[in-house]
Amino acid sequence: MAHIVCYRSGEAFVSRRVPKGSMKIVTGHGRRLRRILSVCARQAYDGKTLLxxxxxxxxxxxxxxxxxxxxxxxxxxxxxLGPHRRTKGRRLI
Structure with a gap:
């Protein structure tokens, strides 16, 4: 299981463990969380950091x-909302 965590500065990312000083927001499948986080979060000025x-x-x-x-x-x-499982062939994406 993976978690979406964030710091007080606003930086959000997906992690398997919750680092000290961060707050766990949601738990779920890692690939799915990354996909949803990239859609819902805001990008920082560097274009890579999600806020x-x-x-x-x-x-x-x-x-x-x-x-x-x-x-x-x-x-x-x-x-x-789902889809809960996204597959390509027989592989889970």
Whole structure:
């Protein structure tokens, strides 16, 4: 199982373990989480780093938590829609 985790700075990524100082948002299959994260997250100026929308701009911790909760809700809606398994031939993508 993999997790989408984020730091207070807003950086979000998929990891098999939750690093210290980060917050776990959603758990699921790694490839599926990467695909959904690349669609829902915002890109940073470098074009590679993915950010939780609203988290870097949050002035206080309460606003940051609200941004993470909204992002979690968006991810859960995407995960619920499916497709739950995407295959190419017999291989799981």
């Amino acid at each position: 939780v929308p609203g988290l870097p701009e949050a002035e206080g911790d309460l606003q940051a938590i609200e941004a993470v909760k909204g992002f979690e809700q968006m991810l859960r809606e995407r995960l619920a």
